[in-house]
Amino acid sequence: MSITFPRPMPEAGAAREVFELRRRDFLSPETGGRVGSIAVGPPVWTAEWSLGQGGPRRADEWVAFVDSLDGSSRLFVGRDLSRPYPLAYQDTQLGGLTRAAGGAFNGAASAWSIDTDAAGAPILVLAGLPANFKLSRRDYVGFRWTTEGVERRALVRLVDDYTGTGEGYALLPIRPAVPSVVPPTAVAHFDLPGCLMRLIPERTTIGAKDRRLAPAVTVAAVQELLP
The missing domain is CATH 2.40.30 (Elongation Factor Tu (Ef-tu); domain 3)
Structure with missing residues (x-):
């Protein structure tokens, strides 16, 4: 069976989630006390999901999902799982x-x-x-x-x-x-x-397994805007 991309992400299992905008703004203070704001690009969605106590089968789903993305090479559809x-x-x-x-x-x-x-x-x-x-x-x-x-x-x-x-x-x-x-x-x-996202490899981790043989999993990602 072939996997198609952008791939849908797992719908359940995350115990902690961050799904928020990252803005690319700089402050430009003036000598008179005013503070200007300069945007250097459009805001993008960033996300982090940490697995909960879902057991080894749920962990398998997330680990396989991470493996299939080949680091940051493949796109997936990221969502705020709470909404x-x-x-x-x-x-x-x-x-x-x-x-x-x-x-x-x-x-x-x-x-x-x-x-x-x-x-x-x-x-x-x-x-x-x-x-x-x-x-x-x-x-x-x-x-x-x-x-x-x-x-x-x-x-x-x-x-x-x-x-x-x-x-x-x-x-x-x-x-x-x-x-x-x-x-x-x-x-x-x-x-x-949802939006198109890529993994952030340095913040995406598959950790040690617990007594149920379920590893700790954290998945971090950032939006990519494509026409």
Whole structure:
């Protein structure tokens, strides 16, 4: 059986998780007391997962996953395992919902665009959602598309609670802004949102086995933005 990439990551077993943005900013203090901020690149998602007491079979899954990535050579789809669906729909996994305009909701918006608020902060505009679709701060919106037949992913996160309109529209305050590599044809979705990531080999470790013969596993990764 051949393994395809980007590879999905294991869905369970992590006892500790870090999934946060890393910004590439520098402060530029001025003699008058003002402090400027200079961004030298887009923010990217970084992650670290540490295995819990799942036993040797769960550890086998994570070790095999790490082995298959050949260090940092292979891409995988990294996710915040604590938020596979919007908070309000974690139990139902978005099942049983219908679009406000009619038809079953498959977890994806029918259309999206980018706007900004009065302060210039990014706003993601979505259409084709269920009526009064409820979203919470720290929910994610994923983007998926293909480039020459190869899967691509990107990810943004809500910074405030929001309830969509009865007509299925939403204007979401997000961070980061939708990356420039995301094409207009990408699908914006709420089911298992993730981004392309590579392992950080020096921080990814397979440690000693415990009495159950389950090794300690820590997996660290950083996002890669690809068109």
